Amino acid sequence: MDKSAGFPLALALLVFAPLCFCQNNNGGKLYPQFYDHCCPKASEIVKSIVAKAVAQEARTAASLLRLHFHDCFVKGCDASILLDSSGKILSEKRSNPNRNSARKFEVLDEIKSAIEKECPNTVSCADILALAARDSTVLTGGPSWEVPLGRRDSLGASLSGSNNDIPAPNNTxxxxxxxxxxxxxxxxxxxxxxxxxxxxxxxxxxxxxxxxxxxxxxxxxxxxxxxxxxxxxxxxxxxxxxxxxxxxxxxxxxxxxxxxxxxxxxxxxxxxxxxxxxxxxxxxxxxxxxxxxxxxxxxxxxxxxxxxxGNISPLTGSRGEIRKHCRRINKS
Missing domain, CATH: 1.10.420.10 (Peroxidase, domain 2)
Structure with a gap:
């Protein structure tokens, strides 16, 4: 009786334990299956909301793709571009390459909100950006690819990096x-x-x-x-x-x-x-x-x-954090 009573409990613990967190146990490397157990619907949620946004305005696809590019070229792919100015943080949104042109942050807010309801404190804004860029490409007729995942979010931004590191239209x-x-x-x-x-x-x-x-x-x-x-x-x-x-x-x-x-x-x-x-x-x-x-x-x-x-200097392991809201670090 003890064994039969204990088995369902043990099975339940085995099934639900991974849902609490994701661990990067792959030597800090990113891999496509990162959320398979701890947030299996993450990719589906991103794709659904991006598809809705692109259907409403075709230009959204290019905007989301550009955000990923502008994020990765500054401090690596860590969602630093999504941070608003607050406290000691000077937002990269104010830089010359982003001011008056970086857009569709609200789409990422919507994705993050939906994913937080599904699996709180699990999926990084940096990974959401990477997935949204892939989905934007596919939705407009471009190629698909497996997106390596497991990035974590930065605790700061670099306005100077955004001004200096992103290629400009008039650069040689x-x-x-x-x-x-x-x-x-x-x-x-x-x-x-x-x-x-x-x-x-x-x-x-x-x-x-x-x-x-x-x-x-x-x-x-x-x-x-x-x-x-x-x-x-x-x-x-x-x-x-x-x-x-x-x-x-x-x-x-x-x-x-x-x-x-x-x-x-x-x-x-x-x-x-x-x-x-x-x-x-x-x-x-x-x-x-x-x-x-x-x-x-x-x-x-x-x-x-x-x-x-997408592999440029990602934060993994215990570096950075999983932001609750993409526009601000968790402490603020």
């Missing part, structure tokens, strides 16, 4: 490549990840100099197709209209494909940081040509490079 090719190399990424990753500009928008302020004064001599950028430039000038005047939005890929702006690379070969890249992939490096131009010709090759490399980027 060498500067951008150097910023990628600092993160352990190479020229192949640079070109493939730039392909995320197949979706999304950019503001007039981010490319105006190409239309009117590229080299400080009052002349437009000679590497910009004249007819495309004339079209852009209609909505991006010399002054005013700073926040006016333009598609990064005017051919298929909401579809994740390889049109972006075809546009570059036609000298119709919107940002200077896009077009220099063709004009400043023979190696990157060759990659652009390959991805323009073969969408499967681009998709395959994009997925690999996203996993690689």
């Amino acid at each position: 090719f060498q500067t951008i490549l150097t910023k990628f190399k600092r993160q352990g990424l190479d020229i192949v990753d640079l070109v493939a990840l730039s392909g995320s500009h197949t979706i999304g928008n950019a503001r007039c302020t981010s490319f105006r100099q190409r239309l009117y004064n590229q080299s400080g001599n009052g002349q437009p950028d000679y590497t910009l197709d004249p007819s495309y430039a004339a079209q852009l000038r209609k909505g991006c005047p010399r002054s005013g209209g700073d926040q006016n939005l333009f598609f990064l890929d005017f051919v298929s702006p909401t579809k994740f494909d390889n049109s972006y690379f075809k546009n570059l070969l036609a000298y119709k890249g919107l940002l200077n940081s896009d077009q220099i992939l063709v004009t400043s490096s023979a190696q990157s131009k060759e990659l652009v040509q390959k991805y323009a010709e073969n969408v499967e090759l681009f998709f395959e490399q994009f997925a690999k490079s996203m996993v690689k980027m």
Whole structure:
């Protein structure tokens, strides 16, 4: 009788014990199955809310993908970009690359809230960002990949890092490549990840100099197709209209494909940081040509490079924390 009475209790303990916490017992490495036992519905919740948000506004996909990129390039993939300013924390949202352009934080708030109800204090905001970036890519027609998980959230932000480490539209090719190399990424990753500009928008302020004064001599950028430039000038005047939005890929702006690379070969890249992939490096131009010709090759490399980027300096084990709210650390 004792054995039969004790068995269900032992089984129950075995089944429910893992639900209390997730442990990174894989030497601090990330792995896709991290939440399989402690929060098995996590991925499903992220996908559902991202799908709803993208259905409401197609631009959301690019915004979420960009947040993951801007997070990983500053202090690693630790959700530091999601923190609001408070106490000693100066939010990365105030940096030049993020101010007036980083967006859709409310989607991540909604995901976090839903996951906290399902499994409290378990899933990090950093992992939510990584999953949302993958789902955004898939929802717009791009490749899928297994997202390694097990990141923890930072206890601070770096406004200076956000200003200095994220590649800027007017950076030279060498500067951008150097910023990628600092993160352990190479020229192949640079070109493939730039392909995320197949979706999304950019503001007039981010490319105006190409239309009117590229080299400080009052002349437009000679590497910009004249007819495309004339079209852009209609909505991006010399002054005013700073926040006016333009598609990064005017051919298929909401579809994740390889049109972006075809546009570059036609000298119709919107940002200077896009077009220099063709004009400043023979190696990157060759990659652009390959991805323009073969969408499967681009998709395959994009997925690999996203996993690689998602592995930049993650907090694991006892480092960092699992934030209750993505906008603030738990102590505040």
